[in-house]
Amino acid sequence: MTKHTGILLRDYQSDIIRRVVDSWASNNSVLVQMPTGTGKTVVLASLVSEHLKLKSDNHCCSVWIVAHRRELVEQIEETVARYGIRKEYGVIKVLSIQWLARHWDDVQGEQPGLIVIDEAHHALAETYKELWQRYPAAMKLGMTATPCRLNRVGFTDLFDVLVTSYSIADFIRQGWLAAFDYVSIRQGSETQKLIESLKKRGADGDFQVKEMDAVLNKRPSIERLHDSVKQYAGGKKGIVYAISISHARNIADYYGHKGITAAAIDSKTPAKIRKQLVEDFRHGNIQVLVNVDVFSEGFDCPDVEFVQLARPTLSLAKYLQQVGRGLRVAENKQSCVIIDNVGLYRLFGLPAADRDWQAMFEGRMAGKGNEATSRNECCYPAMADCCTNGEPIGPDPAMEIVLTHERLLEYLKESRNLTMHLEQGKLMPFKDRRTGLYGLRRGGMVTATPQFKKVYATENNMAAVLLTNGSAAVCDCGGKIIMALGKCRKLAFTPKGFIATTSIDGKVEYTDLATGHKHDAKPKVKAFGQVEVIETDRMYCSRTKRELRWKPDAGSIQTTFDGKMLFVHDFGSRPQCHQILRENNFIGHRCSVLVAGDKSTYYNLSGILPDGAAIIEDTQGTYYLTSDGARLHKIYFENQTSPEGFYSMMERLLTKAEARKAADEEKKNRLMEERRRRRLDSLQGVIPFMSGNKWGLRHGQIIVVPPIYRSIQAxxxxxxxxxxRPSQWGVIMIDGKIIVEAKYSKVEIEQNGTAHLTLTKGNTQTVKLGT
Known part of the structure; x- marks a missing residue:
């Protein structure tokens, strides 16, 4: 740490200040790129101080700091004032570009010596060009985390040179930014399909807000947002980025009803209320802030623990500005969870990926997401610690853990180039001129030496090849044979993990790369969460090496799915294994089970325990308990010598399961009651409000009880x-829960929680209200 003009600086900040000052020696205008959360304002304040010190004897020493939004002006003034630079000194002006465009006459005659453009990636309008034309002699300084534009128009019309700081990966490696866990919707999920259906574009080239709102501002989508927060950031403090004002308010309302203290903030929120909500968020009185483009820039709250992306975008700048709000370092903050409910990492890569800022600055590259990449191939594969056979196993089949913060830190420790670890380019064939054989490579790295007569196709980490002996095969990226296919005329990868082979006589077969099974007709994959089955020739078959087949239209066949296992009930067949004999658990018919993530076999169902766990049996007579997600715990082997038989063991498991269920329900009820009590405490101060001719309750700007009542007392x-209804009174709690049904002509409530309920005159009963 060093001091510069009285301001304490980190080494990288001192370095970038030196480079900017050096650049000013030969260039009039400089653009600085620094990732969100790395102290951009500190550098800005130091450079302003440097300018004032060097130009103190010059009448052109004044500084204008120009922001693209009026809301940022006051914030910038407060921030630079913390570093000893106050507007009262008369040499500093903080202006919005909108105000300046309307008041050129009011500043006529003033000659700023330095013009600073905050969030300079917005410096596109003609207004900025006019600012340059009116004050050509002034030094210019632009500050941004993302020097890129959607339309591939660079910044060289305004700035002479770009000065870049370290990458996000470097800042995380050195501890200046927080590591992150990254969770995203799966390719092919319902939400991903909705996003891929978006066709319209706005004037800026991004998705059209109206169409996004129409497609995603619906109850099922908002429920999925809530489920993601509950699963991956339960109890954490975070920011949600919404599509529209209506979307933000709907999200906040739904989260509130689910016990998460949430508030929506948008451009229409009065400044005073917005400031109070932000303060409540900082102090932990509000758990989640849902915003519409309010916190993309200029928001500083280091202890944000999760960021939820609920707004699709094609803008790299918007993506990095949003995720950057969660990467600031704070005491007791180990990492940040980024919950990507709109699949943005498929468009842009992970936040720590390397970016060619110089190419974007010059306009050689657009800061726009690759939609084709999103639809066809992930930029980065899922690399969570919980991967099994390349398939991340999570509790939500629509979500996948892309990267954990532990794995991220491992990669950053091993290499300076995260992209090489996670992507390394697409697997491609290359030909050796000397031998005429083909090898495989990723980017500049050879993964398999020349050894194939032909490479038909590549797919992720696999290649379909012709071997030197004339037979075809599928190999991995290193050239190791995964599956031999015999003599073929043609090979091609098809969607969902199959390879189509055309034999010498022209017959086409489809081989499942996961199981090795062949199908004569093109298979259709049907997904039940993470359990996949194949439909072909009016039959269903499992995607397991030991194959289960059944006719879906058979009268005795019925399938059910519980989120982790698919049950195929055959009511016309007898059970194939021991059955749990208690009445509520007895199956009584053959039931086959497919387990999520298990590509080896299917199982026979023995029964379901009271806590929801299943007892299943494999073909070798081994019984398993599925009490932990879809994991299997071996509990019994048919041929083993055991002091207790199967049924006595089941009695013990049933008793324990009943006790677990009771304990879980008691704990759940206790937690729900505690959560509700905290919510009630936070709602002290609610007041009645009227909308139309109905009354509800609100807490500040947050609607707690919607306006559905004819009248409400304080x-x-x-x-x-x-x-x-007229003269039909009841009692609710301040969170809306009905305590007394509305059927009384009069209700009086005392402070001690006693209520006097009058049915008719002279007929009054007194009750003690409860929750």
Whole structure:
């Protein structure tokens, strides 16, 4: 750490200040790129101080700091004031570009010596060009984390040179930015299909807001957003990026009903209320802030623990600005969870990927997501610690853990180039001129030496090849044979993990790369979460090496799915294994089970325990308990010598399962009650409000109880008297829970929680209200 003009600087900040000052010696305008969260404002303040010090004897020493939004002006003033630079000194002006465009006459005659453009990636409008034309002699400094534009128009019309800081990967490696866990929707998920259906584009080239809102601002999508937060960031403090004002408010309302203290902030939120909400968020009174382009820039709250992306975008700048809000380092913050509910990493790569900022600055490359990549091939494969056979196993079949912060730190420790670890380019064939044989490579790295007569196709980490002996095969990226295919005329990878082989006589077969099974007709894959089955020739068959086949239209066949296992019930056949004999658990018919992530075999169902765990049996007579997700725990072997038989063991498991179920329900009820009690405490101060001719309750700007009542009395403690129909009064709690049905002509509530309920005159009963 060093001090520069009285400001304490980190080494990389001192370095970039030196490079900017050196650049000013030969260039009039300089653009600085620094990742979000690395102290851009500190560098800005230091350079302003440097300018004022060097130009103190010059009448052109004043500084203008120009922001692209009026809301950022006050924030910039407060921030630079913390570094001893106050507008009261008369040499600093913080202006919005909108105000400046309307008040050129008011600043006529002023000659700033330095013009600073904050968030300079927005410096596109003619207004900025006019600013340059009016003040050609002024030094210019642009600050941004993302010097890129969607339309591939560079910045060389405004800035002479780009000065870049370290990459995000370098900052994470050195501890200046937080590591992250990255969770995303799966390719082929319902949400991904909805996003791929978006066709319209706005004036800026990004997705059209109206179409996004129409497609994604719906209850099922918002439920999926909530489920993702609950699963991967339960209890954490975070920011959600929404599509529209309506979308943000709907998300906040739904989260609130689910026990997450959430508030929506948008451009229409009054400044005073917005400031209060941000303060409540900083101090932990609000758990989640849902915003619409309010916190993409200029928001500094280091202890943000998760960022949820709920707004599709084609803009690299918007993506990095948003995820960057969670990468600031804070005390007791190990990492940040990025919940990508719109699949942006497929468009842009992970936040720590290397970027060619110089190419974007010059306009040789657009800061735009690759839609073709999103639809056809991930930029980065899923690399979570929980991967099994390349398939991440998670509790939500629509989501996948792309990268954990532990794995990220491992990669950064091993190499300076994260991209080489995670992507390394597409697997491609190359020909050796000397031998005429083909090898495989990724980018400049050879993964398999020349050894094939022909490479028909490549797919992810595999290649379909013709061997020197004339037979075809599928090999991995290193050239190791995965599957021999015999003599073929033609090979081609097909979607969903199959390879089509055309034999010498022209017959086409489809081989499942996961199991090795062959199909004469083109197979259709049907997914039940992570369990996949194949439909071909009016039959269903499992994607397991030991294959299960059944006719879906058979009268005795029925399938059910519980989120981790697919059950195929054959009511016309007898059980194939021991059955749990208790009445509520007895199956009584043959039931085959396919387990998520298990590509080896199918199982026979013995029964379901009270806590939801299943007892299943494989072909060798081994019984398993599936109590932990879809993991199998061996509990019994048919041929073993055991002091207890199968049924006595089942009795013991049933008893334990009943106890677990009871304990889990008790814990769940206790947690729900504690959560509700905390929510009720946070709602003290709710007031009635009217909308149309109906009444509800609100807490600040947050609607707690929607306007559905004819009348509402002021709350008394945690209770509130409400009139549902004329002279039909009841009691609700301040979170909307109905305590007393609305059927009384009069209700009076005391502070001690006692209510006097009058049915008719002279007929009054007194009750003690409860929750």
């Amino acid at each position: 709350p008394v403690g945690m209770y509130c008297a409400v009139e549902e």
